[in-house]
Amino acid sequence: MQNPPVSPILIFLVGARASGKTTVGRALARRLGLPFVDTDAAVTSAAGKTVAAIVAAKGWPAFRQQESAALRATVAKYPQGAVIATGGGMVLAVENRRFMRERGVVFYLEATAPLLVARLTSSPLASQRPSLTGKGVAAEMKQVLAHRAPLYLEAAHHRLDAALPLEHLCEAAAALLPPAAE
Numbered sequence: 001m002q003n004p005p006v007s008p009i010l011i012f013l014v015g016a017r018a019s020g021k022t023t024v025g026r027a028l029a030r031r032l033g034l035p036f037v038d039t040d041a042a043v044t045s046a047a048g049k050t051v052a053a054i055v056a057a058k059g060w061p062a063f064r065q066q067e068s069a070a071l072r073a074t075v076a077k078y079p080q081g082a083v084i085a086t087g088g089g090m091v092l093a094v095e096n097r098r099f100m101r102e103r104g105v106v107f108y109l110e111a112t113a114p115l116l117v118a119r120l121t122s123s124p125l126a127s128q129r130p131s132l133t134g135k136g137v138a139a140e141m142k143q144v145l146a147h148r149a150p151l152y153l154e155a156a157h158h159r160l161d162a163a164l165p166l167e168h169l170c171e172a173a174a175a176l177l178p179p180a181a182e
Contacts, residue, residue: 008081010104014152016144017088018119019109019162025085028170035082042070068096075103091148097155107173108156113141115163
């Protein structure tokens with residue numbers, strides 16, 4: 001079911017890896033009739049390498065710079081609005097948190113460490129995602145959430161429970177968006 005149109009708007013989805021940003025983003029974009037962009041996909045497409053290959057070759061700081069550049073390029077490309085799924089570490093830079101909050105509506109897909117671990121260990125993409133801490137998946141997700149959850153909350157205008165079914169997440173997000181200007 002498609003919602004009534006919204007004003008031209010940028011919608012940013014933040015959260016840990018495996019929180020569902022890409023899945024929710026695609027579904028929400030379809031529902032709202034907006035383009036969808038995944039910043040990790042934009043980075044890997046431009047580089048011609050996976051995130052793991054980029055990190056192995058240049059390190060996390062270089063990847064984070066490319067990620068920030070992809071965020072800004074995406075916003076510039078879609079002034080009429082888009083749904084943008086960000087990489088899990090997008091919020092690490094204070095400039096990115098401010099940029100998203102000032103330019104659109106930011107939704108934090110909040111998930112527990114056990115939910116993220118279950119999704120990561122069952123995902124065929126798990127091998128393409130480099131370790132952030134060098135620890136096992138469960139310990140890593142717990143550590144990452146402890147560090148990043150306050151940053152996701154700082155960036156977000158709204159929190160959504162990532163454990164909810166996809167349709168419920170899309171309904172909740174759509175209901176929190178401003179209506180189209182008359």
